[in-house]
Amino acid sequence: MALAERLAHFLSRKSIVYRQIEIEVADSLDAAVLASGRPQHDFVRASMLIDISGVVMAVHRFDSTLDLDAVQQFTGRRLQPLTARQATRLFSDCAPGFVPPVGAAWGVPVLVDEDVVSTERVIFTAGTDHCLVEMDGRSCRLALAGAREGRLVINGQGAGGREALTLQEVADKLQKLYRLPPMPALALRILRLTGNPEASAKELSELIEFDPSMTAQIMRYARSALFNYPGQINSVQEAVTRVLGFDRVAHIALGIASVQAFDVPRKGALGMDNFWRHSLYCAFLSQTLAARAGHDKGLAYLCGLLHNFGLLLIGHLFPAEFDELNALREINPEASMHSLEQEVLGHSDRQEILVVGHGAIGGILHRLWQLPEPVIKAAGMHQHMGYHGEHEEYVVMVQLANALLKEQGIGDEFNLDNIPELAESLGLELSDLELVMQEVEQVASDLDVLASSLAS
Known part of the structure; x- marks a missing residue:
């Protein structure tokens, strides 16, 4: 028949x-x-x-x-x-x-x-x-x-899926087959300094001043309307002691220095311009949520700032796949990032490494760089809704921040989420989220300016 x-x-x-x-x-x-x-x-x-x-x-x-x-x-x-x-x-x-x-x-x-x-x-x-x-x-x-x-x-070309390796196997293969970028020397020195409880604002300022570009960016950050400081700021040390505080300066400087490890295009939905915009908004929002939920604000800021580094690593190691992913993100504005990665990375000749997604890959990198455990978990698990485990509160803060930003058209995370459920797990009410988003709206223009300067 x-x-x-x-x-x-x-x-x-x-x-x-x-x-x-x-x-x-x-x-x-x-x-x-x-x-x-x-x-x-x-x-x-x-x-x-x-x-x-x-x-x-x-x-x-x-x-x-x-x-x-x-x-x-x-x-x-x-x-x-x-x-x-x-x-x-x-x-x-x-x-x-x-x-x-x-x-x-x-x-x-x-x-x-x-x-x-x-x-x-x-x-x-x-x-x-x-x-x-x-x-x-x-x-x-x-x-x-x-x-x-x-x-x-x-939208785009597809083929049959293949079985992915375990995360540990992915980590082993990544380190064996590719030269993963080491943490830049300045970022490493900043990280070590933050781990020293006796470190001073003067020591941090002197480290930052080794890099004129970073110095200018920290100064611009301190003088922005984000902090509304009424006086004059003439040095990095004054920015640390009078306006920003040790942790905030250390974290933004760590992010700036770390990004120098990657060679990624500026343009496109996943390019460096949008990467910085997404990261800064997510960091600010995660910090604000942490303040209301009773968690470490500085750590939450760092989790939000660094959670998407897996995308940078993909762009750095696999530029062809990154370009395709970038293009698909443009023409599929409502598709989840996870689905796009399955489409592009799951069918490339490197699929067995990349199919785990940028979150897990970022977590691998952060562990290699010996970043704090909550930062590793936030990067590695932010694509996994319903995660329960170690440092869950920081994972959820990043997930909630991404969900709220999605409603503002910011970022690349279009995974399914449940905002009321995420808020409840942090002990927050929807009214808290309304106030948080009002704070974001007040500083949005300054975050945009800072993101542009960091990407250039």
Whole structure:
């Protein structure tokens, strides 16, 4: 039989016009697409998902990757891929791996990506290993009548996923295969100084003054409206003692010095300009949340400031993948960063290292640099909602800061989040968050100016 029995019956009953395309027997849907000689973009496919409420079919273009975070947000359900065995039982009249994207033929509810609905012509598997179905846009829409339409995918090229290594294996491979950037000498000296309880403002100021650019940036920071200091600031030591305080200066100087380890483009959604803007806002917001939640403000600031260093490391070691990720971030403004990384990093020739995502990679780097444990955890786990474990409060502060900034169009973290739940875990009310965001609004222009100066 050329078409799966239920598909043939459904198309006939609905009087849907289509054309059969006979191909050589293929051992997979990918092979069938290649055997057809037609562009991959003409094909649509079915991704089968399941949760406690039942099975759902997601229909999207063959050359796109389903964004599970977007699907969850769209449906309000925690859907996971159906196993091959489950799919074989459900679609018993289809060859394994050749499920047609016409869920109504099997009584399965369908989600369809908006890009498919507007297509002029589609090709898809007929449910057998030797035949394809082609139909025009009108017939496709009839076949998908009743489906829920939404944005379900990441735009861009995709391929089958591969199994990722454990985090320890990733760390071992990174250190073995690549020359990870050492912490710059000045950053290391600042870090050591902050670990000395007897360190003085004078010692910190003298360290900073070794770098004229950093000196200028610290001075600009101290003179900004962020602190509204009424007097004149003439030296770094005065900035430390009169305005900023030892910890704040040490942390911003550590961030400035550390970034010098990386060679990353300035422009783009993930470029250095936006990196600094996101980091400074997240640092300020994390510090403000910490003050209200009764946690260490300086440590929270450092967690927010350094949590995204994994992106810099990816950009430094793997510029081609970083450029692709940067481009995808631009054209998929609502996709989660995790999904974009699975799309780009999970299919590159370095996928076994990079598929863990920039958060985990940043945590690896911070551990190598011997940064404080809360900073390591905040970097490593900020992409993992629902994290429970060591230094959880600092992870949650960064997650909450990113969630609040997302509403302001700042940053790159578009992972699913639950602001009330995150706030509650820190003992904060939604009214606290309103006040916090008012504080951010008051200093936004100064944070923007500082970010621009740091990126240049």
